[in-house]
Amino acid sequence: MKSNELFRASGIMALGTILSRITGFIRGILIVAVLGTTLLADTYNVANTMPNILYNLLVGGALTAIFIPQLVRSFDQEDGGDGFASRLITTISLILLVLVAIGVYFAPALVRLYAPEFFTAGFEAEKDISIAFTRYCLPQIFFLGLFTMLGQVANARGSFGPLMWAPIANNIVGIALFGGFLLFSTGVTTDSITPAQVQILGWGTTLSVVVQALVLVPVIKGLGIKIRPQWGLAGLGKSFGLAGWTLVYVLISQLGYLVTVNVATSAAVRSAQEGITRGVGYTPYTYAYYVMLLPYSIVTISIITAILPHISRLALAGDRQEVHVQLIRAIKLVGVITIPSSVAFLLFGPLITEVIFIGIPIQDARYIGYVLAALSFGLIAFSINLILIRGFNAFEDTRTQTISILIINLISVGLSYLFLNVLKNQWVTIGLGAAFSVSYLAGLFITLGLLKKHTGAIKVREFLGQHLRLLGAAIAVMAPLFALTEYLTWAGVQLSPLARAGELVLVMLSAFFGYLIAGRAAGVQEISMIRHLRDSVVRPSKDAE
Numbered sequence: 001m002k003s004n005e006l007f008r009a010s011g012i013m014a015l016g017t018i019l020s021r022i023t024g025f026i027r028g029i030l031i032v033a034v035l036g037t038t039l040l041a042d043t044y045n046v047a048n049t050m051p052n053i054l055y056n057l058l059v060g061g062a063l064t065a066i067f068i069p070q071l072v073r074s075f076d077q078e079d080g081g082d083g084f085a086s087r088l089i090t091t092i093s094l095i096l097l098v099l100v101a102i103g104v105y106f107a108p109a110l111v112r113l114y115a116p117e118f119f120t121a122g123f124e125a126e127k128d129i130s131i132a133f134t135r136y137c138l139p140q141i142f143f144l145g146l147f148t149m150l151g152q153v154a155n156a157r158g159s160f161g162p163l164m165w166a167p168i169a170n171n172i173v174g175i176a177l178f179g180g181f182l183l184f185s186t187g188v189t190t191d192s193i194t195p196a197q198v199q200i201l202g203w204g205t206t207l208s209v210v211v212q213a214l215v216l217v218p219v220i221k222g223l224g225i226k227i228r229p230q231w232g233l234a235g236l237g238k239s240f241g242l243a244g245w246t247l248v249y250v251l252i253s254q255l256g257y258l259v260t261v262n263v264a265t266s267a268a269v270r271s272a273q274e275g276i277t278r279g280v281g282y283t284p285y286t287y288a289y290y291v292m293l294l295p296y297s298i299v300t301i302s303i304i305t306a307i308l309p310h311i312s313r314l315a316l317a318g319d320r321q322e323v324h325v326q327l328i329r330a331i332k333l334v335g336v337i338t339i340p341s342s343v344a345f346l347l348f349g350p351l352i353t354e355v356i357f358i359g360i361p362i363q364d365a366r367y368i369g370y371v372l373a374a375l376s377f378g379l380i381a382f383s384i385n386l387i388l389i390r391g392f393n394a395f396e397d398t399r400t401q402t403i404s405i406l407i408i409n410l411i412s413v414g415l416s417y418l419f420l421n422v423l424k425n426q427w428v429t430i431g432l433g434a435a436f437s438v439s440y441l442a443g444l445f446i447t448l449g450l451l452k453k454h455t456g457a458i459k460v461r462e463f464l465g466q467h468l469r470l471l472g473a474a475i476a477v478m479a480p481l482f483a484l485t486e487y488l489t490w491a492g493v494q495l496s497p498l499a500r501a502g503e504l505v506l507v508m509l510s511a512f513f514g515y516l517i518a519g520r521a522a523g524v525q526e527i528s529m530i531r532h533l534r535d536s537v538v539r540p541s542k543d544a545e
Helices: 001-033 041-076 082-107 107-114 124-137 139-158 161-184 194-214 218-221 237-273 282-316 320-356 362-394 401-422 423-453 461-489 497-521 527-532
Strands: none
Touching: 001 041, 001 161, 001 218, 001 282, 041 082, 041 107, 041 124, 041 139, 041 237, 041 282, 082 107, 082 161, 107 124, 107 237, 124 194, 139 194, 139 218, 139 237, 161 194, 218 320, 237 282, 237 423, 282 320, 282 362, 320 362, 320 423, 320 461, 320 497, 320 527, 362 401, 362 423, 401 423, 461 497, 497 527
């Protein structure tokens, strides 16, 4: 892939992701306004997360890891890869339909697995609502798979934008759903919400995923790709062989997430038993995590989605050194955004969430900010780790990377249960954010060590100097702004919600432009990506082209 092609692909995806995240934010704000951050919100979020967990656990991770490399190889076939894609889509679709049926039948067991304390005495309403939401949301599994498969086919043919733009349709449906619900059904609780209202929210959420998948159908047709039902497993043996270790990888990851959900809901129930009914549990973690992923999604996902087909071709050609170079460039490029974002989340987390999540008590909104601050430490390592994992995928090595995710999740699980038992219940969710950060910081070094078998040793010093300069620039600019906002709070200055929003905008604009100046002064060449992404995107050697 030429550098200008990658620039265009990354730019289109970044724009699509930005719009997707903006609409997603609006949707998230409306969900919080409708359900709050109480146990009712946990019943919805646990149920709505379940399809993603099961999908990723059994199918999604394998598709992401193996689909593009295998599709790239299938282009050399006589039909241009259409037959391979058709057989894989047909086979995976059948698997997904069976998975949906099994999940719907065993919905009570799934809820018990992820939120066991909903089954304790006095929380029957939470249990019943969560089971109902789960059954309405589980059909999303099929359409998540369809969306991923069609999107990856488009990616492999060089069309990157639709996979990033389709979620906007998802969010628009969600905005209409929760916006309408907010207008006509305000103030619902676990005691007052009706079965009809649960159905509206559950089926409406699933409808948004259906729309997200179906908007890709005309895109595939427009690319001239002929996808049709095609039975048989001819040519899929290697794909499913590679999928085996990917499933182990995803299994480990999802078991770790199971612990996160389990610990968060346990803390919420225990807090409720102590009379603390607001702002604690899985919902604050979910929305803090969502905010934390914004820079990662906009920059990291856009870059690595565009680069994966290219480094897959490099790996196929045996150009290991160029893959090494590409990964380092991607790490540096992504760091330009993730490093200042991490500092901003750490220093201004409560201010950010207080402004974003309107319609709920200010204490609940600030609590989400404390969780965001705890997650901020892991943002940089999390993004780097994802880039390195794509290196394994390019070499079709789905086995070695499982060691890294195993260690990451062992650390996270150990810290999660430690915090559940030593922290006060209302602080456990913040502890989960810290557990995420510590686990990915430690796991980064493991992943670097494992990848050297393919790319040669990737030394931390190859990007550490640049990252430290970026970190210094971000802290130098944001620390005085943080001191100023804290002084205003200490001085007892009371700001209206609108003035608070103005304060955040002023702080972020000052931080952004100050960071640009400080970064350039520190000699960070990649800082120019904010204005000229073309100059700093991956530029493969002539031989690689």
